[in-house]
Amino acid sequence: MAGPVISARELSLVFQTADAPVYALSKVNLEVEDGDFVSFIGPSGCGKTTLLRVIADLEQATSGTITVNGMTPQEARLKRAYGYVFQAPALYPWRTVERNVGLPLEIMGFDNAPERIARNLERVNLKGFEKKYPWQLSGGMQQRVSIARALAFDPKLLLMDEPFGALDEIVRDKLNQQLLELWDRTKKTVVFVTHSIPEAVFLSSKIVVMSPRPGRIIDVIETNLPRNRTLDIRETPEFLKLAHRVREGLKAGHSYED
DSSP states (O other): OOOOSEEEEEEEEEEOOSSOOEEEEEEEEEEEOTTOEEEEEOSTTSSHHHHHHHHTTSSOOSEEEEEETTBOHHHHHHTTOEEEEOSSOOOOTTSOHHHHHTHHHHHHTOTTHHHHHHHHHHHTTOTTOTTOOGGGSOHHHHHHHHHHHHHTTOOSEEEEESTTTTSOHHHHHHHHHHHHHHHHHHOOEEEEEESOHHHHHHHOSEEEEEOSSSBOEEEEEEOOOOTTOOGGGGGSHHHHHHHHHHHHHHHHHTTOOO
């Protein structure tokens, strides 16, 4: 039986600054299984993005261990084991949609780039927009381009750092639904950072509730909601019960002393 996609044990990270050390993460223990959709939720500055960046080898832990697909984060990065979607789309304005999506394929030297670009633009419902430039697209469409780019080389793991946080609620709801459908179709493992309780409950198979800095895991909640859920599920007792548990976990986290 294959091991977890992500496994963290007693993971801590301290940033050394000129004034004083900043304790970003403290003794994080976490396992993410193949096919999970895991959301990190917690107050601003709690270490959600820092933990995501440690998984991606963009930050290095001070102590403890972490593996990604059985490898160190650095080995996983070099083997292109994950795609990363940032808070902002980070698209090149002088490149068309298809050339933005194809950028990692150019860098990696894929021979079948056109087929991969077309397939992933269709996955995010942007077929027909290949020749458009980012400035011709809405914010939600730009973020879908960035998701297509992250999927272009078909990584098994998708890391998403609050990709819909700057969008209005109507667009956010639509993209949440589309992301859930994409997860169901592709069977990817997704790790997602959010500040939104409804978003975390709606999207996730597992919710990781974090405390204020230094980031600790307060609760890990299995949602057990159907995989092909729709937005209507947010009105059900099961959904509201899960949202209440997340809210209580966040409140409990504030009782910790640093």
